[in-house]
Each structure stands twice: as C-alpha cells, then as structure tokens.
Amino acid sequence: xxxxxxxxxxxxxxxxxxxxxxxxxxxxxxxxxxxxxxxxxxxxxxxxxxxxxxxxxxxxxxxxxxxxxxxxxxxxxxxxxxxxxxxxxxxxxxxxxxxxxxxxxxxxxxxxxxxxxxxxxxxxxxxxxxxxxxxxxxxxxxxxxxxxxxxxxxxxxxxxxxxxxxxxxxxxxxxxxxxxxxxxxxxxxxxxxxxxxxxxxxxxxxxxxxxxxxxxxxxxxxxxxxxxxxxxxxxxxxxxxxxxxxxxxxxxxxxxxxxxxxxxxxxxxxxxxxxxxxxxxxxxxxxxxxxxxxxxxxxxxxxxxxxxxxxxxxxxxxxxxxxxxxxxxxxxxxxxxxxxxxxxxxxxxxxxxxxxxxxxxxxxxxxxxxxxxxxxxxxxxxxxxxxxxxxxxxxxxxxxxxxxxxxxxxxxxxxxxxxxxxxx
Numbered sequence: 001x002x003x004x005x006x007x008x009x010x011x012x013x014x015x016x017x018x019x020x021x022x023x024x025x026x027x028x029x030x031x032x033x034x035x036x037x038x039x040x041x042x043x044x045x046x047x048x049x050x051x052x053x054x055x056x057x058x059x060x061x062x063x064x065x066x067x068x069x070x071x072x073x074x075x076x077x078x079x080x081x082x083x084x085x086x087x088x089x090x091x092x093x094x095x096x097x098x099x100x101x102x103x104x105x106x107x108x109x110x111x112x113x114x115x116x117x118x119x120x121x122x123x124x125x126x127x128x129x130x131x132x133x134x135x136x137x138x139x140x141x142x143x144x145x146x147x148x149x150x151x152x153x154x155x156x157x158x159x160x161x162x163x164x165x166x167x168x169x170x171x172x173x174x175x176x177x178x179x180x181x182x183x184x185x186x187x188x189x190x191x192x193x194x195x196x197x198x199x200x201x202x203x204x205x206x207x208x209x210x211x212x213x214x215x216x217x218x219x220x221x222x223x224x225x226x227x228x229x230x231x232x233x234x235x236x237x238x239x240x241x242x243x244x245x246x247x248x249x250x251x252x253x254x255x256x257x258x259x260x261x262x263x264x265x266x267x268x269x270x271x272x273x274x275x276x277x278x279x280x281x282x283x284x285x286x287x288x289x290x291x292x293x294x295x296x297x298x299x300x301x302x303x304x305x306x307x308x309x310x311x312x313x314x315x316x317x318x319x320x321x322x323x324x325x326x327x328x329x330x331x332x333x334x335x336x337x338x339x340x341x342x343x344x345x346x347x348x349x350x351x352x353x354x355x356x357x358x359x360x361x362x363x364x365x366x367x368x369x370x371x372x373x374x375x376x377x378x379x380x381x382x383x384x385x386x387x388x389x390x391x392x393x394x395x396x397x398x399x400x401x402x403x404x405x406x407x408x409x410x411x412x413x414x415x416x417x418x419x420x421x422x423x424x
Contacts, residue, residue, distance in 0.1 A: 017063030201255025254290035
C-alpha cells in the first residue's frame with residue numbers, strides 16, 4: 001500500500017521551504033548566500049541522508065524538494081543550512097511543508113510562476129531547471145524526482161501556452177518603461193538606481209536596459225545585490241548613505257522589501273532639492289513597500305507600485321484573475337493526469353502476471369481435454385474461478401466489515417453490473 005505522503009501520485013514527494021510569504025528579512029538575506037553557492041549547499045544536505053534531493057534557491061525562496069522519508073530530519077537539515085548562512089536561529093517557524101500530491105502541486109505552481117511574488121514572472125522556471133540540473137549532476141535526482149520535475153515542466157508549458165499569466169510581468173515592465181519615457185524622454189540620458197535584488201526589480205532593470213537606459217547603479221545588502229550587479233553589468237553603491245545615489249537617479253526601482261520604508265518623504269524631498277529641475281520616477285516593486293505613499297505628494301516625484309503599473313498595462317483586474325483561475329485549473333488537471341499515469345504504470349506488472357497465469361491455465365486445460373474445446377473451456381472456467389473464490393471467501397470471513405467493498409470491487413473488475421444492463 002502506498003505511503004501517506006504518496007497521496008495518489010505514486011511518488012513519496014516532500015517539499016520543505018520558506019519564501020517571501022513566510023521569511024523575515026534576516027532570513028531572506030541568507031537566500032542569496034544559498035543561491036550563490038548552490039552546489040555546496042546541496043552537498044551539505046546530501047550529508048543528512050535525504051536520498052533524492054534538489055534545492056531551489058532564489059532571492060525570494062529556498063525550497064528543498066526530496067523523497068526523504070524522515071520529514072523532521074529533512075526540515076532540521078534545511079534549517080541548519082540556513083542558520084549557517086546567517087539566517088538566524090528561529091528558522092523552523094518560517095518553514096512550510098507539503099507532502100505527496102500537495103508537494104507535487106506546489107512544485108507545479110512554483111515552475112508555473114503562480115507562487116511567485118509577482119505572478120507569472122519569467123525567471124523562476126529557469127531557476128527550477130537549474131536546481132534540477134544540479135541535483136542530476138550530483139547524482140541526487142533519481143526516478144522519483146525526474147518524474148516530478150518533468151511533470152512540473154509540462155504543467156508550466158501548458159500554463160504559459162493556454163493562459164495570459166506570462167503576459168503580466170512583461171506588460172507591467174513595458175508599462176513602467178513607457179511611463180519613464182513619458183516623464184524623462186530618451187532613456188539614453190537617464191540614470192537608474194535599483195534598490196535590492198528582488199526578482200521583479202531585476203526584471204524591471206533588464207527591461208530598462210533593453211530600452212536604452214544609459215546608467216544603472218545597484219544598492220542594497222551586499223549578499224543580495226552583488227550577483228545582481230554582475231548579471232546586470234551595473235555599478236554597486238552602498239545602501240547607506242543613500243542620499244547621493246538618490247539625487248543622481250532619474251529612475252528608482254525599489255525592491256528591498258525590508259519591512260520599513262527606505263524611501264521616505266524627507267529623503268526624497270532632500271534628493272529633489274539637489275536636482276530641482278529633474279523629476280524622480282519611483283517604481284516600488286517591494287512587498288512590503290519600500291516607499292512611503294506620501295512621497296507621491298511631492299512636486300517632482302512620480303510613485304508607482306505594481307498595482308498602479310498593472311492598471312496601466314491591463315484592462316482591469318478581471319483579466320488577471322481569469323488567467324490565474326485558468327492556470328490553477330490546468331495544474332489540477334495536470335496533477336490528475338500525472339496520478340493516473342503513475343497508477344496505470346504500477347498496475348502493469350500485475351496485469352502482465354495475470355495474463356501469463358491465464359495463458360498457462362489455458363494451455364493446461366487444452367492438454368488435459370485432448371483438444372476437446374467444450375471440455376477445455378469448462379476446465380479453464382473452473383480453474384480461473386477456483387482460487388479467486390476461495391480467497392474471497394477467506395477474506396470475507398476474516399474481514400466481515402469489508403465484504404460489501406470487496407463485492408463492489410469484484411463487480412467492477414468483471415463488469416458484472418454492465419453485463420446485467422446489457423442482458424436487459
């Protein structure tokens with residue numbers, strides 16, 4: 001009988017992790033350290049005896065995908081890993097757990113960018129594939145994980161092909177780019193400041209660079225922003241003091257999400273005094289927000305958050321909700337199809353054995369009947385029914401409470417009720 005964690009999928013899958021929804025800022029700062037040295041982190045987890053294991057690490061999540069039977073041991077190993085990377089000591093409280101079908105559906109959702117800070121963001125599927133590839137290279141991806149990841153990729157492809165989810169982050173970034181041009185004109189004369197290294201912030205910065213942005217500076221906690229600066233080929237600046245970098249920026253992309261407003265009204269007012277004829281376009285992609293709403297009241301500051309940009313990009317919230325609902329329906333369908341395929345695969349050996357058994361009885365009956373077809377078929381029918389009848393009587397006597405369920409199964413196996421309908 002399958003274990004409880006298999007829950008109909010045929011894989012004892014376990015997902016343990018923490019993300020932008022559950023992790024405090026100190027813990028989120030450690031995500032970048034895991035992402036920066038993913039191979040070493042996965043080797044550490046190998047030492048915990050988890051069997052098959054992959055580690056997904058981005059600036060917004062760290063998740064262990066494994067077939068480990070001991071969930072408590074796996075959770076302790078992940079918590080220890082994050083603690084050694086500077087995430088603090090109270091990590092267990094921030095970890096979530098999914099088992100069996102719920103774990104597989106969560107993996108589908110992550111790969112399809114439905115569990116992201118920004119729904120539909122395009123980077124996460126590549127990060128999932130990188131985690132899978134590394135696990136395979138280290139010999140930690142067996143048949144269970146291979147099947148789970150292959151199914152997740154298929155679900156992600158359907159979501160992107162059949163819904164408009166993937167359009168959302170691209171359209172938001174395009175809306176921000178157009179607004180920047182409306183405010184500043186030619187971006188080849190503009191400088192931008194990226195605060196933090198959230199995935200949506202990086203996507204915005206890339207879009208602006210493709211749109212002709214002349215100069216980009218990245219500021220934030222070093223562990224989180226150094227790799228982003230390398231990827232974006234941008235200059236690094238210290239987060240504190242920030243005033244000089246703000247005064248030099250025509251566009252500020254806020255992506256820290258530290259829980260406190262870094263872009264305060266007094267700070268933006270001071271920056272404007274140093275650039276009295278040039279406005280500042282602030283794009284707040286952070287959750288929680290990096291900018292005080294009141295900065296929008298300053299003459300010369302244009303503050304937009306993701307909701308503002310989405311309203312500029314899409315014809316109403318209904319479009320996003322419809323696409324998201326359709327995407328989740330696709331995931332449910334993919335999960336059901338996966339479970340059905342696994343169940344059929346598990347049934348194949350038994351079906352093959354049954355066919356072999358029946359064929360052996362057929363040959364015996366023909367030999368004993370000397371070629372008489374009527375005698376052979378009577379012998380075959382008696383022998384086919386003898387063992388199942390004996391076993392069914394014994395099981396019914398041993399488990400009287402299951403007699404009705406066994407009778408239903410017997411009728412279903414041999415389609416006895418269908419036969420009655422046909423005879424009528």
